[in-house]
Every structure is written in structure tokens, then in C-alpha cells.
Amino acid sequence: MNTHQARSALGRYGETLAARRLAQAGMTVLERNWRCGRTGEIDIVARDGDVLVVCEVKTRRTGAFEHPMAAVTPEKAERLRGLAACWIHAHGGAPPGGVRIDLVGVVLPSRGAPVVEHARGVA
Numbered sequence: 001m002n003t004h005q006a007r008s009a010l011g012r013y014g015e016t017l018a019a020r021r022l023a024q025a026g027m028t029v030l031e032r033n034w035r036c037g038r039t040g041e042i043d044i045v046a047r048d049g050d051v052l053v054v055c056e057v058k059t060r061r062t063g064a065f066e067h068p069m070a071a072v073t074p075e076k077a078e079r080l081r082g083l084a085a086c087w088i089h090a091h092g093g094a095p096p097g098g099v100r101i102d103l104v105g106v107v108l109p110s111r112g113a114p115v116v117e118h119a120r121g122v123a
Contacts, residue, residue, distance in 0.1 A: 010108070014059025015043055018104035021116045022046050027053060036086035040079060044104075045087055050097035054084040056122075059106040068105030068117075077101065077123030 019029045022044065031045040044055040056076070058068035072080075084099045101123040107115040 010059050010061075011057070014104075014106035014108075014114075015057045017059075017106050017114055017116050018055065018057040018118075019044055021104060021118055022053075022055065022102075025118065034087060036083055036090070039083055039086055042080070042083050042087060047095065048097075048100070050095050052084070052088070052095045052097070052099045053102050054080055054087070054099060055102045055104055056080060057104045057106065059108065062107060062109040068103075068107060071105070072101075072103050072122050080123060 015032060019032060022029055025048075027046045027048045029044060029046045032043065034042045034045050036042075042054050043057040044053075046053040046055060056072060058071040060066070060068045080101050081099075084101065088094045088099070100121050103119045103122045105117045105119070107117075109115070
């Protein structure tokens with residue numbers, strides 16, 4: 001397995017854990033890895049009551065350079081807002097509760113259970 005495949009598998013695993021966490025929090029996962037042309041991809045699109053949630057998932061191994069929760073820069077937030085607008089346009093309008101951008105950080109220790117943190121409204 002090359003580095004790209006390993007990173008891709010790590011990311012998919014993190015997204016599965018994130019989707020599970022959102023569902024446990026009472027949210028409905030609508031789509032995973034939704035693409036909008038060249039704009040990019042939304043890791044998870046979910047509904048939290050009447051709010052549309054665009055969720056970025058960052059997965060890291062313990063000891064990685066940057067904590068996953070530090071991953072949403074202003075540029076990244078702007079791109080996520082653009083992707084949210086793209087999703088809304090493709091799916092017939094915004095829900096009554098509007099849109100929220102969440103971040104789920106997954107840290108995989110060398111042993112023991114993964115640590116999953118969910119931050120609401122990060123951008």
C-alpha cells in the first residue's frame with residue numbers, strides 16, 4: 001500500500017467514525033464525500049433538526065504535526081461555505097434553520113480507542 005492509499009484509508013476510517021458520532025448526536029447523515037465540480041468535496045453532509053450541517057473531517061495519528069481541530073483556516077472555511085451553497089443549489093434550497101459548518105477531529109493513538117471530537121459552528 002502506498003502513502004496515498006494509506007492516507008486515503010485513514011481518512012475513510014476517520015469519516016466513518018465521524019458519521020457515527022454525528023448520528024449518536026441525533027443528526028441524520030445525508031451524504032458522504034459529496035463533490036461539487038472543481039470546487040471540492042464535502043466530507044459529510046448532515047441534518048441537525050432543521051439545520052443543514054456541512055462537516056469537515058480531519059483524521060490524524062497521535063503525534064502528528066498539527067491537531068486536527070486546528071485544520072479549519074479562514075480559506076478552508078470560505079471554501080466550505082462555497083461548497084454548502086453548491087449543495088443547497090443542487091438540492092433545491094436551504095433548510096429553514098440555515099447552514100452550519102462543523103468539524104470532527106479524529107485522533108488515532110498507537111493503542112487504545114480513537115478520540116473523536118465534534119466542534120459545532122467552527123466557521
